[in-house]
Amino acid sequence: xxxxxxxxxxxxxxxxxxxxxxxxxxxxxxxxxxxxxxxxxxxxxxxxxxxxxxxxxxxxxxxxxxxxxxxxxxxxxxxxxxxxxxxxxxxxxxxxxxxxxxxxxxxxxxxxxxxxxxxxxxxxxxxxxxxxxxxxxxxxxxxxxxxxxxxxxxxxxxxxxxxxxxxxxxxxxxxxxxx
Numbered sequence: 001x002x003x004x005x006x007x008x009x010x011x012x013x014x015x016x017x018x019x020x021x022x023x024x025x026x027x028x029x030x031x032x033x034x035x036x037x038x039x040x041x042x043x044x045x046x047x048x049x050x051x052x053x054x055x056x057x058x059x060x061x062x063x064x065x066x067x068x069x070x071x072x073x074x075x076x077x078x079x080x081x082x083x084x085x086x087x088x089x090x091x092x093x094x095x096x097x098x099x100x101x102x103x104x105x106x107x108x109x110x111x112x113x114x115x116x117x118x119x120x121x122x123x124x125x126x127x128x129x130x131x132x133x134x135x136x137x138x139x140x141x142x143x144x145x146x147x148x149x150x151x152x153x154x155x156x157x158x159x160x161x162x163x164x165x166x167x168x169x170x171x172x173x174x175x176x177x178x179x
Contacts, residue, residue: 043055043159
């Protein structure tokens with residue numbers, strides 16, 4: 001019960017934060033990033049509270065969000081008020097990754113330095129084809145911010161659970177994502 005109440009408080013705070021004119025101030029952006037990290041610890045992302053990596057199955061997601069569009073396996077897309085989501089699931093229908101693409105939010109202006117200042121030292125970094133991925137541990141999940149190397153602006157971020165991904169019954173797991 002406490003966990004659910006806490007989660008509802010975090011969602012209410014997020015809604016107020018999005019509506020605040022000063023979202024681009026450093027203190028609000030730091031709070032926003034800390035909320036993103038706190039939610040990632042629980043396997044959740046902002047605005048999509050009914051989906052949890054390594055816990056929710058895709059059928060429950062489709063029932064909760066009528067905006068779901070089933071793409072080719074293993075992808076489902078969902079467009080909500082402030083974000084566009086790509087949700088990936090394994091052969092057991094369990095969600096293992098949720099990508100968040102901000103639509104009209106000032107979070108798109110986040111820089112690598114702002115993320116580091118809010119969340120601390122990077123735990124994992126990859127650079128490839130003009131993309132810079134910086135990752136943080138969120139208990140058994142991972143929180144990864146994907147930025148353009150050219151503009152140093154956020155393209156999207158995702159919450160990922162390697163164990164749920166590995167559970168896809170494949171003989172060749174993606175070990176590059178295991179860090």
